[in-house]
Each structure stands twice: as structure tokens, then as C-alpha cells.
Amino acid sequence: MSGPSNRPVYNSPILNMLSSVLPFSESSICLLAILLLAPNVFATDWGGPEQQLASKIASATGPGAFAINVVNRSSLSLSQAEEIRRALLANLSALGVRPTNTDAAAGTVNITLSEGLQNYVWVAEIHQGSNQAQVQIVSLPRPDVASPDRATFPMTIHKTLLWTDDSRILDVALFSANPQQMIVLGAESINLYQFQQGRWQGQQSLSISHVHPWPRDLRGRLVLRKDHLFDAYLPGVFCRSTATTPLAVNCYDSDDPWPLGPAGIDPPPENAFFASTRNFFTGAISPGIGKQTTAQPFYSAAMVPRENYALWVIDGVDGQIHLLDGITNRTAGTLDWGSDIAGVHSGCGRGWQILVTGSSDTPGDTVKAFEIPDREFAVVSQAVEFAGRITALWTSSDGSSAIAISQIAETGRYEADQLSIICGQ
Amino acid sequence: MRRTSFPLFVASSLILAVLASAETRPRYGGTLHVALRAAPASLEPSDHGVVDFASLIYDTLITVDQRGQSQPCLATSWQADPGNQRWRFLLRSGVTFSDGKPLTADGVAASLRIANASWKVFADAGGLIIERDSPSPYLPAELALPRNSIVKRESGKEVGTGPFVVSQWVLSKKLVLAAREDYWDGRPFLDSIEIDLGESFRDQVMALELGKTQLIEIAPVQARGAGIESLRVTKSAPAELMALVFAQPSGSAQEQQLRDAFALSIDRESLNKVVLQGGGDPAGGLLPNWMTGYEFLFPSQMDLTRAREARAEVPHADVWTLGYDPNDSVERVVAERVVLNAGEAGLRLQLAPGNTADVRLVRIPLASLDVHIALSELAAALGLPKPNYGSDSIDDLYGAENTLLQSHRVVPLLHSPHEWAIAGTVRNWTGTRDGNGRWRLPDIWVSPNKP
Numbered sequence: 001m002s003g004p005s006n007r008p009v010y011n012s013p014i015l016n017m018l019s020s021v022l023p024f025s026e027s028s029i030c031l032l033a034i035l036l037l038a039p040n041v042f043a044t045d046w047g048g049p050e051q052q053l054a055s056k057i058a059s060a061t062g063p064g065a066f067a068i069n070v071v072n073r074s075s076l077s078l079s080q081a082e083e084i085r086r087a088l089l090a091n092l093s094a095l096g097v098r099p100t101n102t103d104a105a106a107g108t109v110n111i112t113l114s115e116g117l118q119n120y121v122w123v124a125e126i127h128q129g130s131n132q133a134q135v136q137i138v139s140l141p142r143p144d145v146a147s148p149d150r151a152t153f154p155m156t157i158h159k160t161l162l163w164t165d166d167s168r169i170l171d172v173a174l175f176s177a178n179p180q181q182m183i184v185l186g187a188e189s190i191n192l193y194q195f196q197q198g199r200w201q202g203q204q205s206l207s208i209s210h211v212h213p214w215p216r217d218l219r220g221r222l223v224l225r226k227d228h229l230f231d232a233y234l235p236g237v238f239c240r241s242t243a244t245t246p247l248a249v250n251c252y253d254s255d256d257p258w259p260l261g262p263a264g265i266d267p268p269p270e271n272a273f274f275a276s277t278r279n280f281f282t283g284a285i286s287p288g289i290g291k292q293t294t295a296q297p298f299y300s301a302a303m304v305p306r307e308n309y310a311l312w313v314i315d316g317v318d319g320q321i322h323l324l325d326g327i328t329n330r331t332a333g334t335l336d337w338g339s340d341i342a343g344v345h346s347g348c349g350r351g352w353q354i355l356v357t358g359s360s361d362t363p364g365d366t367v368k369a370f371e372i373p374d375r376e377f378a379v380v381s382q383a384v385e386f387a388g389r390i391t392a393l394w395t396s397s398d399g400s401s402a403i404a405i406s407q408i409a410e411t412g413r414y415e416a417d418q419l420s421i422i423c424g425q
Numbered sequence: 426m427r428r429t430s431f432p433l434f435v436a437s438s439l440i441l442a443v444l445a446s447a448e449t450r451p452r453y454g455g456t457l458h459v460a461l462r463a464a465p466a467s468l469e470p471s472d473h474g475v476v477d478f479a480s481l482i483y484d485t486l487i488t489v490d491q492r493g494q495s496q497p498c499l500a501t502s503w504q505a506d507p508g509n510q511r512w513r514f515l516l517r518s519g520v521t522f523s524d525g526k527p528l529t530a531d532g533v534a535a536s537l538r539i540a541n542a543s544w545k546v547f548a549d550a551g552g553l554i555i556e557r558d559s560p561s562p563y564l565p566a567e568l569a570l571p572r573n574s575i576v577k578r579e580s581g582k583e584v585g586t587g588p589f590v591v592s593q594w595v596l597s598k599k600l601v602l603a604a605r606e607d608y609w610d611g612r613p614f615l616d617s618i619e620i621d622l623g624e625s626f627r628d629q630v631m632a633l634e635l636g637k638t639q640l641i642e643i644a645p646v647q648a649r650g651a652g653i654e655s656l657r658v659t660k661s662a663p664a665e666l667m668a669l670v671f672a673q674p675s676g677s678a679q680e681q682q683l684r685d686a687f688a689l690s691i692d693r694e695s696l697n698k699v700v701l702q703g704g705g706d707p708a709g710g711l712l713p714n715w716m717t718g719y720e721f722l723f724p725s726q727m728d729l730t731r732a733r734e735a736r737a738e739v740p741h742a743d744v745w746t747l748g749y750d751p752n753d754s755v756e757r758v759v760a761e762r763v764v765l766n767a768g769e770a771g772l773r774l775q776l777a778p779g780n781t782a783d784v785r786l787v788r789i790p791l792a793s794l795d796v797h798i799a800l801s802e803l804a805a806a807l808g809l810p811k812p813n814y815g816s817d818s819i820d821d822l823y824g825a826e827n828t829l830l831q832s833h834r835v836v837p838l839l840h841s842p843h844e845w846a847i848a849g850t851v852r853n854w855t856g857t858r859d860g861n862g863r864w865r866l867p868d869i870w871v872s873p874n875k876p
Contacts, residue, residue, distance in 0.1 A: 073721065114718040117493050117794060121718025121819060135722060139819040213519075216611030216867065217451045277612060278453050299450045317452065319873070339450030359449055389449065412490070 046084050049122060049140045054091030056136040057109055057124050063096030067105040074115035075142075081113055115142060155348055157355070157369055157384040160418045162403075163193075163200070169405050169414040170220035171394055173230060184416070185222045185232055187214060190239065190249060206249040210237045217279040217391075223259055224397040233258040236276030257286050260312075261303040261343055262399030269303060269310065280317050290326020298322070300393065302343035302354045304372060311372065313354055315341050323372075335377065338365070340393035342402040346421035349380055353421055355402050357390045358383065363409035365390040369421055381421065388415070451853060455871035456617045459640045460632055464597040464623030468583045470574035471540065476790075478620060481602055481866055482523075483574035483585035486514060486533070486553075487565045493716075493794040495565040499528065499575060499586065500553070509562040514553040520609045522577050523590035536575045537568075562817070566795035570802070588613045588867040598622055613867035614853075630656075630846070639848035639871070644755065656846040659854060662715050663706045663840035664791040667759065669747075669784050670807050675833040679739045683772065686735035688836045690770035691763055692727040697839055700758050705841035711803050711826055713840040716796055719823050723830060725837070732770035744773045748782030759838065760786050790843075800826055807835050 068089065072081035088111060089099055102108070107128035114121045119139040126134040162172050163184055171185040180195040181203075189207050193200040220234040229247060232239040238254035241247050257271035258281070270289060272281040275297070283297045289312050297317040304311045306325075313332075314322040321332040338357030345352050350371050358366035366383035367390065391414070392405040401420040408415060465474030470483050486500040500514040520528040530548030537546045537555070545556040555564065567573065577584040588608045593601035600620040604613045621638070629641035633656065643658060675681045693707035706713065709723030736742065747764060749756040763786070764774045774784070792802035800812050800822070809832060812825035829835065847854050850872045855865050 074718075112721065114714070114721065116714075116718030116819075117716045117796070119718065119819065123719055123722060125722065135823065137719060137819050137823055139718070213607065213609050214611055216614060218611065277606070279450060357449055365449070 046080075046087065046140075049120075049138045050084060050087045051091055053111070053122050053124060053136065053138045054088055054095055054097075056138065057092060057111075057126065058095035058097050060124075060126050060134050060136060061097055061107060061109065061128065064106040065098045065100040065104055067102040067108045068092065068097075068099045068111065069108070070111045070113065072113045074113050074120060076113055076115075076120070084113060085111075118142060155353075155369060155381045155424065156422045157367060157381050158420045158422050159384050159404075160420075161415060162418055163416040165414050166412070167414070168218065168391075168407075169416050170218065170234070170392060171222040171232075171405070172403050172416040172418075173222040173224055173397060174418070175224055175229075183222055183230055185220050187218055187220075190222075190232055190241075192245075192247065204245070204247055206241075206247060208232070208234065208237065208239060208249075209251045210234070211253060212236060212276075215277050215279060219274075219279055219392060221258055221394055222397075233274070235274055235278075257284070260285075260301045262345070262395050262397065270301075270312070272298075272301065289324045292324050292326060292329065295324060295329065296320070296322060299339040300341045302341045302395070304343060304352050304354065313341060313343075313372075315339055321377075332377065338390065340390060342393045342395045343399070344369075344395060344402050344419070344421055345399045346423065348421055348423035353380060355393060355404075355419060355421075357393055357404075364388065365406060367393070367404060367419060384419070386415075386417075451614045451868075451870040452872060453612075453614050453870070454616050455873075456619060457615050457640060457851065457866065457869060457871055458632075458638045459618060459620045460624040460629040460638045460642070461620060461622055462624060462626065462629070462642055466597055468591065468594065468600075470576060470583075471572040474622070476571050478600070478602075478618075478866075479571040479574055480587060481589045481618065482583075482587045482591060483571075483576055484520075484587050485570070485574050486516075486568045489566050489569045489794050489798075491794065493566075493796065495569065495795070498569075499533070500568075503565055505562070505564070509560040509564070510557050512555045512557075512561070512564050513549070514555070515551070516553060517609065520586050521607060522584045522586050523605055524577075524579075524584050526577070528575070528586055532577055533575050536577065537573060539576075539578075540572050540574075562814075563795060563797045563801075566793055566798040567801075569795075570792060570798070589618060592617070608867075610867075614870035615866065618866060633846055633848065636848070639851050640854075641846050643844040643846050657849060658844055658846050660704070660842040660844040663704075663713055663842045665841045665843065666708060666711060666713075666789045666791070666803060666837060667839040667841060668708070668711075668787055668789070668807065669763065669836040669838065670787055671784050671834050672782065681833045682735050682739050683742050684833045684836070686732045686739075686770050687767055687772055689728045689732035689735065690766045690772065691836065691838065692766050693725050693838055694727070696759060696762060699762070700755055701839060701841050704844075705839045708837035708840045711807075711829060711835070711837055712796060712800055713791075716791075716794070716799070717819075717822065717826075719819070722823070723827075723837070727766070729769060736771040742772060744775055745784050746777035746782040747774045747784050747786065748777050748779050749786040751778035753788075756786050756788070763838075788841075796822055800829075804829055809834055 070085040070088065107126065110125040112123045114123060118141060120142055121137060121139045124136040162182065163169065168187045169184060170187065173183045175181055182193045182200060184191045189205050191205045192203040194203050215235055220232060223231045225231055228243040229241045236253055236255065237251055238256050239249050239251040241249045255273065255276060257273045260270045260272050271286045273284040275282050280297050280299050283295045285293055285295060295314050298314045299317060300315045302313045304313065309326050312324040314324060315337065316322055321335050321337065323330045323332055336359050338359045340357040342355045343352055344355055353369040353371055355367050356370055365386040365388065368379055368383045369381035370377045371380050386406040388406045388408040390404055390406045394403050396403060401418050404417045404419050406415050461477060463474030463477065465472045468475060468482065470479040484499050486498060488496050488498045490496050499517050499520060501517050502515045503512060505512045516528065516530055516533065522528060530553045533553055534546040534548055537544060543558065547554055575586060588605055589602035590605055592603040593599065599622060602618045604616055606612050626642065626644040629638065632638035633641050675684055697703060697705050697707050707725040709725035710720035712720060714720035747760055749760040751757065760776055764776060767774050789803055789806045791799050793799045797814055804810065804812050809829050812829060814825050815821040852870050852872050853868050855868065
């Protein structure tokens, strides 16, 4: 069911691209369990290149005593550089190249830990007698940078990495089953995964057929259903899955409105029409918030249930935040918010919070939680940070959490995180 | 404890003032006004002045990303036969030129044959075949160069498959581009882009300050000058190579010795401090260190003692003429300082504005983020032999670059960044790491709110 015509296939000289090519490839590793150990996952094994460089140096010098200097000109940390230095000296000693001071040395070996665009580059310059320096080089790929851990706060947004991929992720949905399953909505396919043997393993890939090109800043939403597994909403396209595995999906041109808020409730509380060649909702709402069936065009909306009605917060294309309560459409002004908001029912504080992306024009992004105790918004959590811009923020189908998709600025990879709110800390 | 501290925190966090705009998601619409110094005489993508904006009008089969990796564009996949001389490309379906006509393999082949007369390019079974007369393992990255853009030429006009279509073209003066609703990779956020061409750096700054332009180039000497600090300036990694190139190969050992003395006499640190205001890097190699990781191996320090010794070993030295672009104030200053430095080593140079000289001062932008293509293109631009890469290894790349430097034809001076100033309303500016062309203007959007 995958779409081979759209899936790039490359030959061997382009090895680094293979991870984005293989469906459900082993490289698409992501996983609740691994996430907890993220720093270790991204650690690099220096053993191979250390031995390789030591071997090259020993071949050039032969056994003997040499003045050996190691300089770090790369982004490696001091401790990493020191670890590598020690290992290099140990490897050299094992090969008969012993470190000594300059006076007693048969020559000098200057080792530089450098880096280029794609690789760490370790260079040894070997000076012996009046001969011209010999140069020995080894290189190893530089790993992608992992996002750092962040501090805690009284009401805390808990961020759990679900999935990363080179290809664009539009939405992710987790559903309870045994074993647990996950659906990932991409630009060209919907992929199903099952959590087995401590990792997510690909089960099925369903291609999304569409006649018209997708708009830039593509958006899409997954909604879990009770009578079938899921619906997927994309600009101008609707996809409906079958109920049982192996699944099939039927995609067709459609301008049907997308569910807003916790869409797993049947029927969902509100739906809104999405502009099929743009990245925003037109403002037409169905069946309507009370008597209100239209609002300003908006990027996102969040529901905050009150005692007798539901208050809707609309993040408008005009840069304003609008509050719709079924009767009035009040402008809360131009807040320091991003374009994406999502309502979450945490049970903490007033029960419901709004997660809000940041508005900074920096490579990273943030999400904070807000409440509306009266007529003003109040921050109720510290910002949780992302290494890239958030491209989607959707309330999960049951409303208890949100899914945030971000694109890591450094690598261009997409990352899907589940955001839940924890009371206190 | 939890219940008492929480309301206090909430109260202290109430939002009472609003400062910034609410938007991170791109906004559709608007016009971006750009000013450029280049004044191209055509819209051919091979024209030097078109490189900056070629990707707005044209696509290439392949693009190279910020890590130097080849990525699909009009070609969705590619495969080489053993030996890397014959390559097959599968083309993306559903792509149209801006005149509405579909992209075909025959059209792509015709375009590539014009750009590369020695290539054998033809359509075959829904795909495209390229045959070269020698192994070409880096062909995908080569196809990403602007000169290999896919162009349909009809009635003296160039038509592309890119995200924008030309709506107005005033030769060497003005270019107006309109967004294509049916672009295969999604309509750009901007409605249009207006580019004023042939604008001096000074006029560009004035236009930006007056709000007439939103994106301008900044000259190295301007970047840290008065009046610029208030602008939003962004720059690439130091990528443009400034170098001295000898017109003729070094014929004798004595000539080589004189050229060694010349290279050792130049104070690149001072050049960088004075001319680039510290914004670049002294260069010992052709490719910058951030790209290869080994450039530091090529010496760039001035060594006047060794320079004088080398000069003294040659009894007679002719006066060399040093050519430079007289319209480029940066080149003039650099050329003057080079003459002074060389004089201290006992070498005599005479400034000769123009292109016909014994030694020429040149500025060559990095053509690609693929290291092999970047070095090959640099060698071609410098008039040096094509580098010979035995393999993909870093050792062979280093060896090939070292061979070029050992030819005594080129003396690297500086690697300098490209710099731009951008209005605060312009969002999602990413530029490129090499700073050369391939602007991602389709991803840019203009906010009605100032930050």
C-alpha cells in the first residue's frame, strides 16, 4: 500500500539517505523506552576511529617515543575530547608508539580533533627529522544533536517523545490495544506501528492518494473513531480507514469540516472548514458555538468547558486571540502567542488548560499552559522547550493530552511528542 | 503546600500587557521587495547574476541540503550503473512548467544537453539517462548546480517549473515574480517578489531604512560599520574564497620559489581585520575548514623571514602585474595591501586594474555544499586542472586539494561570509549555509506586524 512512485530510492553512494527511504525502517527508532535513555542513545562509539587513527600513526612512525599533542577544534566537549585523547594514547602505546616529552622524542605527532560539515575529522601531523610532515586523517559521521532535558515547575507539561522521522509528520495518535499501537500521519502515507519487544515496529503503510499538490505548511489531523479505526483530515482530502486489520484506507477529495478540540467524542463538539490551498480554517464552524457559526479565519482553536457552556479560544490569522462563548465574539487582543493552541483536560487546577506555542522568531519553540480564571489568561506552567519550530499541536482524541509536532532546526527531522499536564510536582 | 503556592504563582503570572504578535505559523500573501547588486543581462540560470534567485523560477533534478546530501527535486530517485558513468533518473510526475505544459523526460534532456554539451542525455522508458565520458560519482550533486536548472526555451524566453513565474522583466533593472498556485511542492506563501537589480550597497541600505525594501545584501565593509548595527543582519558561514591566481603555470623551480615567497609574505590576519572587519577567516586552503575539517593543515600565517629567504635564493625577479576589479572597493583595498606585503619580502608588484595581469585577485562563491563538487567548481573557476578523487574518502579529498595548492597557481587569502539585512517583518528567513543562491524564498512570509 505504500506509494512507491513518490518514495525516493537511492543507490549506494547516498547511504545516509536510506533511513528516509525504507518503510518502517529500523532506523525509525523511537520509542517510549528509548526516550528515557535518550542521552545514551545518541552517544557515539569512538573506539573504531581511535584504533584506526592510532594504527595509521603507528604505520607512519614505527615504534618509538614521540611527543604527542592532542588539540580539540571541534564541537566535542572537553570531557569527550579528554576521553578520546586518553584512548588514542592507550591505542598508540599498544602499538609501540609511546608518549614522551619533546627532548627525548624521535618526532612529534600533532593530533587535531576537527570537524567538517558532515563528519568529525581527526588529523595527525607527523614530524620526523627534517622530512616534510606526513598527514593521516580519519573521519566519522557527526551525530544529530538531541534536545536537552528541561526543568520542572508547579504545574508541569510532561513531554514524551513518540516518534522521529526525516519525512514530515502531521499528526500521531496512540490507541489502547494489546500490544499498544500508534498511527503516524505523514504527507503521503499513514503508517501503523505496534509496540513489540521494547520498540515500535511497522505493521502497515497506507498511501494517501491526492490529485492536487499539497499546500506549503501542510497540516493534517488524525481522529480515532469508535466504529472504524480512524479518520484523517488533510487540506481538500478526507481519508477513512476500515475497522479491522489489515487496514485499508479510502481517500478522496473532500471539503468536509475538520473536528476541533477533543475529536474522539462522537459526535465531536465542533467542526470547522479548512481552506484546501492554505494553512488555516476559513472561520465557518459547524454546527456552531451556540448561535455562532462564523468566526475570523483562524489557525487553531481550543475548547474550555464552563459550567453551562463551552468557551472557545480562537487563534486568528489576523494575529488576534478571540473568545467565543456562543453569544459574543470578544477579542482578547494580540497576545505573545504562536499560531497553535490546543485544549487539554488534565483535571489539574480548573480542569482544562490551553497549551500555547511560542511566538519567538528563533529556531526553537516553546509550549506553555494557560487557564482563563476570569477574563484574563494566566500562565500555569513553565514553558517546555523544543529544538525546532512546532508545526502542529492537536488535542488528542480523548482530550487528555496533546500531540506536538516539531521540526528540529539543526537536522530538519520531525519529532512527535505527547504533551500531558501533571498537577504540581 | 501545593494549594497555597499555586494561586500565588498564577496571580503573579497574569498577562496584563501584550507586546508581540501572535503568529508563528506562516501567513499567506504579501509582496517581498528585494534589492541586489547584480544586474544580469538575461534570466539564464547559468548567468552569474541569476544564481541568487534562479531557484525561484527554475527547479533542478536534485537539490543539495544543508548537510551536503543530495535530495530529490524533479527527480524522485536515481541509480548509477557500476562505474558511475551511466546514470538513470526517475522524474516526478505531475510537474508542469509555468506555462502549463507538462515536464517531460525529453524536455529535461534537451535542457541538460544545452547546459552540458559533452553529456549524452536522453529519455528512456519513462526515465532519463545521462551518460558521461568518465566516471561521475558526484553527478547528483552536480545536477543541483543552478546552471543545470531545467529550462524550456521558447521564443527567446526561459520558462521554468519553479515556485514563481516571471510577470515582469526589465533587462538588468527589475524582476517581478508571481507565486504559482499549481507549484508541485506547494504554493509559496508570498504572492509576489519584486527584485530591484543593479542597486549599489549604499542605495540598498537606504531603501531598507526607508521601508522600500525588505531584503538587501550587505558588503563586508558595511557589515560592522556605522548605521548597520540597528539592522537585522544575517550571514552565511565564511564561504566565498578570495584568492590570487597566476595566469600561467610556474615554469621553473625558481618561479615556484618566488611564488612560495609571495604566499608567505601576505598578512591574511590583517586583511581579515581591516577589510572584512574580522568577519571572515584567513584562508590556507580552497575549501573552508567548517566544510572539510582539515583546512587548518594548510598554512595561512605570514612568515616574512622565510619569504625573504626564498626570495633571496632567486637572483632575478620580474615585476608582476596584479589585476583586480576596479569597481570593487574591497578588491582594491586587498590588492593594495598585497602589493605592500610582497614588497616587504622583496617582491615587486604593480597594480593593473582589469583581468589581464600576471596575477589576478578573484572572489569565488562556494558553488555547492557537496565537498567534491565544491572543489571541482572552484578549480574550474580558478582555471586549475580538474581534481582527481580516487575515492570518497577524506584522505583523497585532502590529497586532491593539496595537489591543486601545490601547483603554485593559486594563493588563498580569505574565506568571507555573505551578509544580508532583513526587515523585521520578514519571517522564516533561513538563507543557506554557503550563502550562495538557493534562497528559500518560497518558505518566507511577510508579517503585517513588526516584531
